[in-house]
Amino acid sequence: MKNPADGASRFTAALPGLAVHCSILQASTGRFRQFRIDEPAVILVRQGWKRVITDHDEVIAGPGEAVFVPQGLECVIINGVGETGAYHAEALSLAPSLVAAYADPAARPTTGAVHIALDDGFLDALARARQTIAEGASTQESVHRHILGELVIRLQARGIGLLPDMREHLVWRIRALVRTDPAADWPAAIVAGALAMSEQTLRRKLALLGTNLTEIITDVRMTTALALLQASELPINRVALDVGYGSASKFAARFRARFGLSPRDIRSAAGDSERSGTEVERPRAAAE
Numbered sequence: 001m002k003n004p005a006d007g008a009s010r011f012t013a014a015l016p017g018l019a020v021h022c023s024i025l026q027a028s029t030g031r032f033r034q035f036r037i038d039e040p041a042v043i044l045v046r047q048g049w050k051r052v053i054t055d056h057d058e059v060i061a062g063p064g065e066a067v068f069v070p071q072g073l074e075c076v077i078i079n080g081v082g083e084t085g086a087y088h089a090e091a092l093s094l095a096p097s098l099v100a101a102y103a104d105p106a107a108r109p110t111t112g113a114v115h116i117a118l119d120d121g122f123l124d125a126l127a128r129a130r131q132t133i134a135e136g137a138s139t140q141e142s143v144h145r146h147i148l149g150e151l152v153i154r155l156q157a158r159g160i161g162l163l164p165d166m167r168e169h170l171v172w173r174i175r176a177l178v179r180t181d182p183a184a185d186w187p188a189a190i191v192a193g194a195l196a197m198s199e200q201t202l203r204r205k206l207a208l209l210g211t212n213l214t215e216i217i218t219d220v221r222m223t224t225a226l227a228l229l230q231a232s233e234l235p236i237n238r239v240a241l242d243v244g245y246g247s248a249s250k251f252a253a254r255f256r257a258r259f260g261l262s263p264r265d266i267r268s269a270a271g272d273s274e275r276s277g278t279e280v281e282r283p284r285a286a287a288e
Helices: 096-102 120-138 140-157 166-179 188-194 199-208 213-231 238-243 248-259 264-266
Strands: 009-014 019-025 030-036 040-048 049-053 057-062 066-069 074-080 087-094 112-116
Touching: 009 049, 009 120, 009 213, 019 120, 019 213, 030 166, 030 213, 030 248, 040 049, 040 264, 049 066, 049 087, 057 066, 057 112, 074 087, 074 199, 087 096, 087 140, 096 140, 120 199, 120 213, 166 188, 166 199, 199 213, 213 238, 213 248, 213 264, 238 264
Parallel strands: none
Antiparallel strands: 009 019, 019 087, 030 074, 040 066, 040 087, 049 057, 049 074, 066 112
16 A cells, blocks of 8 residues: 555544544545445545445545445445555544433434535644544543533534434344454353343344344444454554454455455455465456
8 A cells, every 4th residue: 555645544543432533544446336335324535535425315525525324324334445546544433331321312314325515623623633532531421421522512503313223233232232242252141141141032023124143243343343454553463353353364365255245355455465474375357
């Protein structure tokens, strides 16, 4: 990958239970189908472009533009590289518990992506949010909450309803549980027990929603892996281990089957080389 023009790097900073700030770098244009948004987020594009596509609409953002994506959205996301040969964006996701504390429960849930017009007030709020996340434990949690809550209030002022549609609440509860440790086995008995229901009831309710536990666990593992590849410098074999795969090659095959790209394509453009454990993958075309 060429050096990004703004000197960007991959990183993730988190305030557990409140918010996460990520700097995302991607070396190849990628189209991510059936992508589920686990937490509401504001994504500010720095280089390249982003498209969020649903059955009903499409939102496009270029450099200096932002998109809001609500929790529960299932969409196609395309991240396109720019003239520098990289896609770079900042993502600020808000924990559901923080949103619940500041959002208006009477507001109609926003079910699609929204292009955000960035005025000085909103940019200042984003800057304060980034700063408070960076400060971490050196700042009181109550201060963090008020600073991050401002984003919820500003989004609501733009007509965005942040509380999710609860009709698929069970799926999101399971996803949140699995995200606490994507590498764990998560047998049905453990998941059902955590949700205070029987295995039979769990399977029946998921079947009514058109899914099953295996599909949910696998998707959480793959979306977690994508986030680690985009917003950390962990080696690919370590990413594989962190989402439950002891073999980097099996992980790469599963990742490609899910997203149409190899893990290496996220990190390095064609012609670059990056080791995946003890293996070296051949360069492949990244864009479909």
